[in-house]
Amino acid sequence: MVCIDNYNVTRGLLSADNAGQNLSDRILIQLSSGSPKQAFELDEWIKGFGGEYIDGVIRPYPQGIGAGDAQILFAGLESSYLQCLPFLNCLGGDLQYLGSNIKTAAVIEMASLTFDLCSYIGVMHGARICESEGINVGAFASTYPDNSPANYLANIIHSDDFENPGATLAVWDAALKGIQTQANEAGINSEVPDFISTFFKPALSAGCAEEDVAAIVKVLRSNDAR
Numbered sequence: 612m613v614c615i616d617n618y619n620v621t622r623g624l625l626s627a628d629n630a631g632q633n634l635s636d637r638i639l640i641q642l643s644s645g646s647p648k649q650a651f652e653l654d655e656w657i658k659g660f661g662g663e664y665i666d667g668v669i670r671p672y673p674q675g676i677g678a679g680d681a682q683i684l685f686a687g688l689e690s691s692y693l694q695c696l697p698f699l700n701c702l703g704g705d706l707q708y709l710g711s712n713i714k715t716a717a718v719i720e721m722a723s724l725t726f727d728l729c730s731y732i733g734v735m736h737g738a739r740i741c742e743s744e745g746i747n748v749g750a751f752a753s754t755y756p757d758n759s760p761a762n763y764l765a766n767i768i769h770s771d772d773f774e775n776p777g778a779t780l781a782v783w784d785a786a787l788k789g790i791q792t793q794a795n796e797a798g799i800n801s802e803v804p805d806f807i808s809t810f811f812k813p814a815l816s817a818g819c820a821e822e823d824v825a826a827i828v829k830v831l832r833s834n835d836a837r
Contacts, residue, residue: 612698613641614642614643615643616643617645618649619649621641621653622653631656634657635662636661638662638663638664638665638694639662639663640664640685641653641664641666641667642683644786645717646717646792646793647714647718647721647793648714649717650713651713654666654713663691664687664691665686665687665688666687666714666716666717667686668683668685668716668717668720669681670683670720670723671703672777672778673777675703676702677702678703678704680703680704681702681703682703682705682706683699683702683703683705683706683707684709684715684716684719684720685699685707685708685716686709686712686713686715686717687711687713688711689711692708721789724786725804727760728783728807729807730761731760731824731825731827732807734761734765735764735831736831737751738765738768738769739828739831739832742832743835748768749766751769752765752769764824768828773819773822773826773829774823776821776822776823777823778823778824779820779821779822779823779824780811780815780819780820780821780822780823780826780827783824784811784815784820787804787808791804791805791808810827810830810831811827813834814826814829814830817829817830
């Protein structure tokens, strides 16, 4: 089981000292960040060594691992997945097998992240609406369930505490770049992720890379019409 930064690092580790030769008759489960194309390429590469591959995606933040609602997505040969399932159950209570198409977990993850990022930008502008009208952003947060992303982001903005992120702005930016790359590779319109990136770039330039993604609101505040 591999859970590191990205697929390129995985390939580097498995290529060093011919480590890939040890994959014969083994199942590799990848839980690192990657694209549908990378999942397909790694699957083909591992098959070349006589191994089997399961591609996985962890949905919750690290602190959510092991929880009953921790959702983790998997794709690959069903027989391989079922063989590994007893070991995977400790990771979360909401494991979902999505079928034999090795790209599926990464595709669903990118689609979900796109939705998340669009909604995050909406929450930040919603917070600015509240601030501009003298309404407590905490009241905005309270209209959403306690465990919802909107509640989480609005409360961070309300407290102005961006220092303890579940995932940093830099991590989210890497995911956004992956979504843009997928659009280019698949030949689909990229205007949505490109639009989102217009909020990320100034926040990164302002030194918010290691802060919570909600720190984008600071750039929105600084760019208010005068």
